[in-house]
Amino acid sequence: MAKNPEPPMPGGLRKLSDDALSLYASMTRGNLTWEDGTPGLQELIDAKLVLPNLFSPEPLYLLPDPHTVYKAYVEQAAAAVAAAGRTLLDLPEFFGVLPHLAEDGSGVEYMGTKHQATSAITAAMAGVTSSIWTAHPKERTPEVMSRSEPDVVRNLQSGIRMRTIYPDIRHQAHMARWAARVTQLGAEVRILNPPFFRMVIIDDTFAMIGDYRQSDNLDPDTAFAVTHPGVVAFIRAVYRTQWNRAEPWMGGHVAPVSTGQEPITTARQRIILRGFSAGKKAAVIASELGVSTRTVTTILASLYVKLGITPGDGFRLGEWWSRSEERHME
Structure with missing residues (x-):
């Protein structure tokens, strides 16, 4: 069953659902023919990331340059x-x-x-x-x-x-x-x-x-x-x-680490943890890192083990991260 779209972000944009992100990825690979009602399609149309091809007899869609769409949103936000x-x-x-x-x-x-x-x-x-x-x-x-x-x-x-x-x-x-x-x-x-x-x-x-x-x-x-x-x-x-x-931004500050003591987290784990702390969804973090959502989960798996936290218990992981000096590391 398709998930409902995420609530609006500041400024009125909605975060794209997993269905919409998956559909967009498929479209970038050249699959541009989709029936009305396809999960995620309307989200992409509303976000101006996909345009119906009005001159095609089939349900064919066009992909505008995302950089152009981004620039249009920036100009609109600046005007607001x-x-x-x-x-x-x-x-x-x-x-x-x-x-x-x-x-x-x-x-x-x-x-x-x-x-x-x-x-x-x-x-x-x-x-x-x-x-x-x-x-x-x-x-x-x-x-x-x-x-x-x-x-x-x-x-x-x-x-x-x-x-x-x-x-x-x-x-x-x-x-x-x-x-x-x-x-x-x-x-x-x-x-x-x-x-x-x-x-x-x-x-x-x-x-x-x-x-x-x-x-x-x-x-x-x-x-x-x-x-x-x-x-x-x-x-x-x-x-x-x-x-x-x-x-x-923390100015590149690196928290002091005791002599001979290695950090618990890796640089990539810290990027992911900062993303979650900022309210980002796993799919958004994955997109920023250029990996899959499953890879984001895999990257954190060893950290759960190191900390003795039940895998997937994001609340306890976030609680640890909020107190950890490693949150100041690059």
């Missing part, structure tokens, strides 16, 4: 992000005319200089109680990272949960060192290819966002400080969407 940004800037004016908001102010204040924005962030961070989320679409210099690290470390050691998103800066040695240091202390760092929004969110009470009124040229020196609870909640939702699209 830009639209969300315009909505974000329109919210203060829209709600500001309401009586209860007009009395208290809009909760959005323009920061005309970098110093003004930095001062507002510093004041908000002085009262942080639970979390700091940041997203930086631009690369940051070694000097900036060196100045910020003591504050980051202090916040982490005091129990503040920290998340940050950067563009792909894995080739930069100073960023790798910084990410290794802060993730070792409990911070979460992810990599996301632009476009994404620059923002700082402190608890659920304060946010600083970039000045996107000139969408083609983000002004690096101006910003908006937001304290209105409804708008801050909206910004947090935008951040979560960006976070879900991003890839975890």
Whole structure:
């Protein structure tokens, strides 16, 4: 019996079922004639990965270039992000005319200089109680990272949960060192290819966002400080969407291993375990590794034996992995 499609991923896409993945693989081998109702076929059509050949008398299908489909999805997502940004800037004016908001102010204040924005962030961070989320679409210099690290470390050691998103800066040695240091202390760092929004969110009470009124040229020196609870909640939702699209990164940090002691996991097992921790299905991980789903299971089989865990008991394996220092290894 065909399985139901997976629930929507962030942004509205659905993960493909095993039936759809198997059917797509068959189509790539030249088998393009399929009857309506074939398990997985409608999923592929809905995802624009398969197109009906309207000029064929038989139920024949076409396979567009997946890179072209991917590019179209990226462009669509970028347009949605830009639209969300315009909505974000329109919210203060829209709600500001309401009586209860007009009395208290809009909760959005323009920061005309970098110093003004930095001062507002510093004041908000002085009262942080639970979390700091940041997203930086631009690369940051070694000097900036060196100045910020003591504050980051202090916040982490005091129990503040920290998340940050950067563009792909894995080739930069100073960023790798910084990410290794802060993730070792409990911070979460992810990599996301632009476009994404620059923002700082402190608890659920304060946010600083970039000045996107000139969408083609983000002004690096101006910003908006937001304290209105409804708008801050909206910004947090935008951040979560960006976070879900991003890839975890630990800066290449390798956990210390005792002299003469070999790691329990192999490099490939760690890739698989990170995939499961990120919520990926076995079929998705298998596709990324270029192997079958059965091979993913086989790769983990020896690890179950080493740990004395019943094969297939993913809960206990995940529990062990969440505490293991080897999760920091490449």
